[in-house]
Amino acid sequence: MLYWDYAAAAPPYEEVVQTLEQVMRKHFANPSSLHRAGEEADKLIKRAREVCAAALDVLPQEIIFTSGATESNNLAVKGAALQYQSRGRHIVTTELEHPSVYESCLQLQKLGWEVTFVAPDPQGVVEPSRIAAAVRPDTVLVSVMHVNNEIGTVQPLREIGQLVKAVNRRTLFHVDGVQGYGKLEASLKDWQADLYSLSAHKLRGPRGTGILYVREGVTLFPLLTGGSQEQGKRAGTENVPNIVASAKAMRMSGEQREAFSARIRPLKAQLENYIAGIPELVLNSMEDGAPHIVHFSYPGMKGEVLARRLEELGMAVATRSACSSRLAEPSRILLSMGRDTAAALGGIRISLGDSHTQQDVSRLEQALLAAVQSLKIAEGGMK
Amino acid sequence: MTTTETGSGAQNGGYGSSMDYADMLLLRFGEFILKGKNRSRFEKTVLRHVKEMVKPYPNVKLTREFGRIYVELNGEPAGELTEALVKVFGIASISPVKVSRPEFEDILAASRTFLHLIAPAAGTSFKVSARRVWKDFPYGSIEMNKLIATPLLQGYPGLLVDVKSPDLELKIEIREGHTLIFCENIAGVGGFPLGTNGKAMLLLSGGIDSPVAGWSSMRRGLEVECVHFYSYPYTSELARQKVVDLTRILSRYAGVIKLHLVPFTEVQTSFTGIGQDNLIITLMRRAMLRIATALAEKEGALALITGDSLGQVASQTLPSMNVIGRATALPLLRPLVMMDKSEIVQLSKTIGTYDLSILPYEDCCTLFVPKSPTTNPNLRIVDKIEATLPGYQALLDTAVAGTETVLITPYGNEKPEDLVPAQAGLQEEWF
Numbered sequence: 001m002l003y004w005d006y007a008a009a010a011p012p013y014e015e016v017v018q019t020l021e022q023v024m025r026k027h028f029a030n031p032s033s034l035h036r037a038g039e040e041a042d043k044l045i046k047r048a049r050e051v052c053a054a055a056l057d058v059l060p061q062e063i064i065f066t067s068g069a070t071e072s073n074n075l076a077v078k079g080a081a082l083q084y085q086s087r088g089r090h091i092v093t094t095e096l097e098h099p100s101v102y103e104s105c106l107q108l109q110k111l112g113w114e115v116t117f118v119a120p121d122p123q124g125v126v127e128p129s130r131i132a133a134a135v136r137p138d139t140v141l142v143s144v145m146h147v148n149n150e151i152g153t154v155q156p157l158r159e160i161g162q163l164v165k166a167v168n169r170r171t172l173f174h175v176d177g178v179q180g181y182g183k184l185e186a187s188l189k190d191w192q193a194d195l196y197s198l199s200a201h202k203l204r205g206p207r208g209t210g211i212l213y214v215r216e217g218v219t220l221f222p223l224l225t226g227g228s229q230e231q232g233k234r235a236g237t238e239n240v241p242n243i244v245a246s247a248k249a250m251r252m253s254g255e256q257r258e259a260f261s262a263r264i265r266p267l268k269a270q271l272e273n274y275i276a277g278i279p280e281l282v283l284n285s286m287e288d289g290a291p292h293i294v295h296f297s298y299p300g301m302k303g304e305v306l307a308r309r310l311e312e313l314g315m316a317v318a319t320r321s322a323c324s325s326r327l328a329e330p331s332r333i334l335l336s337m338g339r340d341t342a343a344a345l346g347g348i349r350i351s352l353g354d355s356h357t358q359q360d361v362s363r364l365e366q367a368l369l370a371a372v373q374s375l376k377i378a379e380g381g382m383k
Numbered sequence: 384m385t386t387t388e389t390g391s392g393a394q395n396g397g398y399g400s401s402m403d404y405a406d407m408l409l410l411r412f413g414e415f416i417l418k419g420k421n422r423s424r425f426e427k428t429v430l431r432h433v434k435e436m437v438k439p440y441p442n443v444k445l446t447r448e449f450g451r452i453y454v455e456l457n458g459e460p461a462g463e464l465t466e467a468l469v470k471v472f473g474i475a476s477i478s479p480v481k482v483s484r485p486e487f488e489d490i491l492a493a494s495r496t497f498l499h500l501i502a503p504a505a506g507t508s509f510k511v512s513a514r515r516v517w518k519d520f521p522y523g524s525i526e527m528n529k530l531i532a533t534p535l536l537q538g539y540p541g542l543l544v545d546v547k548s549p550d551l552e553l554k555i556e557i558r559e560g561h562t563l564i565f566c567e568n569i570a571g572v573g574g575f576p577l578g579t580n581g582k583a584m585l586l587l588s589g590g591i592d593s594p595v596a597g598w599s600s601m602r603r604g605l606e607v608e609c610v611h612f613y614s615y616p617y618t619s620e621l622a623r624q625k626v627v628d629l630t631r632i633l634s635r636y637a638g639v640i641k642l643h644l645v646p647f648t649e650v651q652t653s654f655t656g657i658g659q660d661n662l663i664i665t666l667m668r669r670a671m672l673r674i675a676t677a678l679a680e681k682e683g684a685l686a687l688i689t690g691d692s693l694g695q696v697a698s699q700t701l702p703s704m705n706v707i708g709r710a711t712a713l714p715l716l717r718p719l720v721m722m723d724k725s726e727i728v729q730l731s732k733t734i735g736t737y738d739l740s741i742l743p744y745e746d747c748c749t750l751f752v753p754k755s756p757t758t759n760p761n762l763r764i765v766d767k768i769e770a771t772l773p774g775y776q777a778l779l780d781t782a783v784a785g786t787e788t789v790l791i792t793p794y795g796n797e798k799p800e801d802l803v804p805a806q807a808g809l810q811e812e813w814f
Binding site: 019022023026027034036039040043044047048051244245247248251 | 619620621808809810812813814
């Protein structure tokens, strides 16, 4: 079985697994404890924070460890909205966002916040001026993702940051960086981002740890209370082994970003070329998107049917993003790009990772062709 | 002249890439230059200190000349080195220098490049000051001013000539072997070269004041050894670590500092049972001075330094200072005695010790603090208590004997033997 779902979860680095095991055995003490073992555990957290901060070129005190990107995004959106409601109760985001941002906004809407969802163009890219046009004096937060998790399009964050801050310099800018880090350059200062979310298991780290960058000077209303951990922004006993291993994964994937991108991008191009040559399939990802995500639809065929056929042929692929793939509804992302329901129901995402070679991609291509041909016959028979 | 004000010269960061043009740093000596016979000794001391500071930069080459030191960079970062060297006591100022051969064409070309790198804004007033030190050079100083300034001004129409008080003064020193071109003059900390005025013991508590007192003393040419009193288990390992870290920051100004860690628990607890709680601080401070004096004798130091500031706390009132100070026959130096707290805080921020000093670990001075320590202790009573305290001298001797001495360097990781290392249990390969 070849695994093509790195964007949902990437296998951890061997070194990460080792770190996790060693730290878990040796440093079980609670970092808040006063005894020596506690102090040692606390030092590990401190060092991990420094490593993560260095990877993002920010200050250690600007890094918060969470339980994952879902929590990071929830904390960024709701924490900022609740903290700064005296400034206003308006949020701007896009139709492309991951459910953890999108539904946080919907929750706030229920509580009386106004949310402007900006639609992307047909390629899945949000026009910066449309974001800026939605920003008002009472806009507390703008949240835009770096790389879309479904179709891999890259949002022009630098322009968005610039325009948003020009309209309202007090508006906070949150970037969901989950699918971008380690694949594309993350330049938080250049984007003028105030908040930035990451998840370790997308970076070949352990599951269950996320990172939230909170620019110095920004306060968040904590969603979890009951302890002074993470400078009071996120209570709860720190997951020491996970945090240390996540820092390692973050450092490694950051260091390997350029090499990864240079190696994977040609594979993506090869695969996209091939898909474009199969008349039944419509390519949704773009050449200049993230280097690791290929997305296409088989209009008229449910994505899950194609995915199951591909699995029989030894290929594990994803229908839409993992967080929404159990829903038999058309993709919100594809609909927002103006695709019809047929195309939006038939999406398949292929995400590439370190292990993939050109031979693997060729095997996937053969499997795709075989799957489409067999389904086409069945489709013909059904008519 | 463009003078970059740096206050005490110990500011953090800030000499970034703007001085990338420099191939050399020119260090000028400070006030001690006037002191006739001692000058050579003083200059050698500064050179030794500079050598210590440039150790992390292996390509640097140092040369001492009358009244100055040349630091040839050979590719090492000018900004970082300047930041390190403004901390050297006895250096009045530093100029980042572009070096050229002493040929007219080369000097002109280098001046052009220099101006290009500085990129002065239009409207900047400007002047060339050439100095021909090497008399075999064909053009005189005044002649050179004109010969260099004219083509430069043609290339930069925005520059205005102003020979009285220009914004930008391009200085050109023509010497045999090389020509120095520079325009910046960055103030150093000044003072006397380290150790040229003898040695003293600094009582280092871990608070804000004592590191500042140490720095001030070092600036006046004192070699400082630190003495810290700890009361494990009443104080935590972290408090001791903090003092090691503070000493490390001070060592940036000294190259290396000796830190004496004195076990003080027994002495301190011996005062708690005598029913004179309001005198505990007085007794404690006197015991500290006695132990520090014994250490000073061992180490050949001729004074004690404390961070006392008049009236700040009960032990720093004039009557307290009187009673406490009598415990030692050595001169008791109190560099901060007449300074306001806000000035001390400001200095500690500039020196770089403030952030550490405010970490909330209990030190032995904050323990066993009575509800109302006396501000006016009675010398006769204090003397009597000490005379009748059983085994008092033995306790002091034991403390001196149990003292551990560690040499601390700016970028090292020396630590007392039984201290939890800063990175205990932390394996770097995990990250």
